[in-house]
Amino acid sequence: MQALTDAQQLRRTRRKAITAGGIGNFVEWFDFALYAQFATIIGFHFFPAEDPTASLLATFAVFAVGFLARPLGGLLFGQLGDRRGRKIALSLAVLLMSGATLAIGLTPSYATIGVAAPVLLLLWRILQGLSAGGEYAGSSSFVIEHAPVGRRALFASINPVATAVGTIGGALTGLIVTLSVTPEQLTDWAWRIPFILAGPLGIVGLYLRSKVEETPEFQAVAAEQAEMGHQHAPVVEAFRTNKKRMLILFGWAALNAVAFYLLTSYMVAYMTQRVGFSQADALLVYIIGLAAFSVTCPLAGLLADRIGPPKVALASAVLLAVVVLPAFTLMEAQVIGSAVLGLSVYAMVVGAIATLTPLFMVDLFPVRIRYTASAVSYNLSYAVFGGTAPYLATWMVSNTDDGKMPGYYVMVLCVLGVVVSLVGISRMYRGRELRDTEVAKSVALV
Incomplete structure (x- = not known):
């Protein structure tokens, strides 16, 4: 058998890295998205109340609590990933997420075990949050660190695409189950x-x-650390030397978190409870919107590699502010075709924002602290903004009877995105604080 050339071996290694990073994200968000898709039914089983909105709010509150564990997960997995390697941290993350999601499916309801049911549900959500806190930052580093020169943004699109495809996989599974059983069976046991x-x-x-x-x-940094004969402290170094960059990532991730989790964790409940679609119709619109998101991500990556990430960041934040209210208006029309158009337009712009996030998670930090610094700042932002987005959206609509209220919330975060793009991201890429991605294999601090 003929030996592979160096170029062939490099391409093979990159394909394996993309597959491993992408599949891991698929598994993580297949699991993670199921909670949001069956939020109404989960609320019925674990938080019984006369008011369906109260049950749904309780369900989303537990969803939000799970996000509070994400910064801790980012810290734990980040330390492990920066010291022992991305591979071992990511392997443990995917096992933890899958185990916790399996446990949700097997946990008895409130009617069977009483208050222990919501307590166990909260525990499983915390474990999911720990896993998610380590997954995205680690897989972003893992995939993009394998990228060829001039293709880092394109490789960054792998993670959001895998996330969306995993969410689509969960939605399709939910749709198949929904169509295969009666509504009573779905509510009773099939949702599990x-x-x-x-x-x-x-x-x-x-x-x-x-x-x-x-x-x-990572291998190069690990060899250097071994030669020096001591272990570094990534979290201490990150906060001592990279606070500004961590703040920049925190601000951009806030926009990403709200926009993305309204798309993936709120829209099904919104379309069933507010708009009045059936579960099957809502899932169909949802799947088409996520498909539009997935198609946009690599296109946004190619554009960012060509004209620069700062320009794409600024344009996408402005564009989202422009389209979000018309998108919600189209969904409120209670017509399937209109809802598909509204959600798809919204999802496409969010896809561009989501593609840039993993790129910034890698570009802003040196290799030796990259996993920790990006995971902590990214997950702190998601804990504050991402986990609360479905809850706040449900609360705002319930108290104002205005289905477009979540759109106004997104617009506020778009202002933050514009400021971060102009003041932080543009300066980082324009100055000499970041090496030019076209001439450097690894973007790191100088």
Whole structure:
């Protein structure tokens, strides 16, 4: 058998890295999205109340609490990933997410075990949050550190695409189950089936990640640290030397978090409870919107590689502010075609924003602290803004009877995105604080 050339081996390594990073995100967000898709039914089983809105708010409150664990997960997995390697941290993250999601599917309801049911649900959500806190930052570093020169933004699109495809996979599974049983059976027991499927998916993710090598950038840093003969403290160094960049990422991630989690974790409940669609129709609109998101991500990556990330960041933040209210107006029209158009336009702009986030998570920080610094700042932002987005959206609509209220909230975050783009991101890329991605293999602090 003919030996592979160096170029062929490099391409093969990159394909394996993309597959491992992408599949891991698919598994993570297949699991993570199920909670949002069945939020109404979960509320019925775990938080019984006479008012359906009260049950849904309680369900989203537990969803938000899970996000509070994300910064801790980012810290724990970031330290592990910066010291021991991205591979081991990501393998543990995918196992933890799948196990916790399986546990949700197997946990008895309030009617069976009383208050222990919501307590256990909260525990599983916290474990999911710990896992998610380590997954995205680690897989972003893992995939982009394998990217060829001039293609870092394109490689950054792998993670949001895998996230959306995983969410679509969860939605399709939910749709198939919904169409295969009666509404009574779905509410009674069939909603648990997608959660139980999480167990085998976790094993698949673990297998794929066990077959890839560490990134060249991490191997180089690890060799340097070994030669120096001491372990560094990534979290201490991150806060001591990179506070400004962590703040920049925090601000951009806030826009990403609200826009993305309204798309993936609120829209199904919004379309069923507010707009009046059936569960099946809402899932269909949702899947089409996520498909539009997925198509946009690599296009945004190619554009960012061509004209620069700061320009794409500014344009996408402005464009989202322009389209978000018309998008909600179209969804409020109670027509499937109109809802598809509104959600798809919204999702496409969010796709551009989401593509830039993993790129900034990598570009803003040096390799030796990249996992920790990006995971902590990104997940702190998601804990504050992402986990609360479905709850706040539900509360605002319930108290104002205005279905467009979440759109106004997004517009406020778009202003923040514009400021971060102009004051932070543009300056970082324009100055000499970041090496030119066209001439450097690894973007790092100088």
